[in-house]
Amino acid sequence: MPSRSIAFLGAGHLATALVRGLLAQKICPPADLVCTSKSGVSAQRLAAETGIAFEPDLPRLLATADTVVVAFKPQSLATADPRLAALTVGKLVISVLAGRRLARLTETFPHARNLVRLLPNTPAAIGAGITGWCAAQKLSDSDHVTVRQILDALGTHAEVPEEQLDAITALGGSGPAFVYEFVAALRDGGVAAGLPAETAAKFALETVLGSARLLARSGATPEQLRDQVASPNGTTAAGLQVLAARQFRETVRETILAATRRAGELARDA
Numbered sequence: 001m002p003s004r005s006i007a008f009l010g011a012g013h014l015a016t017a018l019v020r021g022l023l024a025q026k027i028c029p030p031a032d033l034v035c036t037s038k039s040g041v042s043a044q045r046l047a048a049e050t051g052i053a054f055e056p057d058l059p060r061l062l063a064t065a066d067t068v069v070v071a072f073k074p075q076s077l078a079t080a081d082p083r084l085a086a087l088t089v090g091k092l093v094i095s096v097l098a099g100r101r102l103a104r105l106t107e108t109f110p111h112a113r114n115l116v117r118l119l120p121n122t123p124a125a126i127g128a129g130i131t132g133w134c135a136a137q138k139l140s141d142s143d144h145v146t147v148r149q150i151l152d153a154l155g156t157h158a159e160v161p162e163e164q165l166d167a168i169t170a171l172g173g174s175g176p177a178f179v180y181e182f183v184a185a186l187r188d189g190g191v192a193a194g195l196p197a198e199t200a201a202k203f204a205l206e207t208v209l210g211s212a213r214l215l216a217r218s219g220a221t222p223e224q225l226r227d228q229v230a231s232p233n234g235t236t237a238a239g240l241q242v243l244a245a246r247q248f249r250e251t252v253r254e255t256i257l258a259a260t261r262r263a264g265e266l267a268r269d270a
């Protein structure tokens, strides 16, 4: 990669996860990365912590960059520097902005050689995210390599048609919050059943963690592993009966559908 080939607009949580992932996987040296941010505070901190460059001047930031990662808050797009249109001519622009569609991004980056939209989730901060992504046009081989390196820094990934990104936002993006809510509910159930809070919290977390790992490794479906745990008339069956009676699956289905609808509304209003 040429020197300073990736410029980051925004240096918050997501940009930090990306930079750390790229450096940890030795995809590029710190000298190839440069960042800026609105106040400069977060970008200076990221630069100091990782050894990448900080460049507050937008023309200088983008002069040597071949790829531009847009990692500020989605609402900042409306007030983004109008010089970005001219400064990103011929560059690969990769956006992580939730709820900002390719058509909207094209208004700000009309002359990019290609536009890519990534939808990561918060476990990306430890390289354990899952990212749905799509590109405005078919990626060239070399841009595909760049995009893949950035995706790998965040965890696993899947290319999807853009119209699926609202559902990906609900399942992958909001999904961690639903999982945390489930962990909290398991913990509270343990406390209600007589466990000390600390013990209940530990068992709730490790049970979810271990079950997810086993599911990932086994190649079995969740239903198959569930049935391995549940013997007829046993303790698990007693609990599963309550989940079914209280319409657990329907509730989760409605949860995902509500989040998907909201993602669509937010993208339309952008």
Ligand SMILES: NC(=O)c1ccc[n+]([C@@H]2O[C@H](COP(=O)([O-])OP(=O)(O)OC[C@H]3O[C@@H](n4cnc5c(N)ncnc54)[C@H](OP(=O)(O)O)[C@@H]3O)[C@@H](O)[C@H]2O)c1
Pocket: 009, 010, 011, 012, 013, 014, 015, 036, 037, 038, 039, 040, 041, 042, 043, 071, 072, 073, 074, 076, 079, 080, 081, 096, 097, 098, 119, 120, 121, 122, 123, 124, 125, 173
């Ligand atoms: N966090 C996640 O896991 C996650 C998951 C999916 C998608 N995303 C997306 O990632 C993006 C960033 O989220 P985040 O959690 O990293 O936010 P964050 O931690 O709040 O960081 C926002 C960054 O944007 C900078 N900034 C604000 N306005 C700017 C502008 N006009 N030009 C350049 N930089 C600007 C801020 O700079 P200063 O504070 O220094 O002024 C800060 O560095 C969002 O669009 C979000 O939708 C994040």
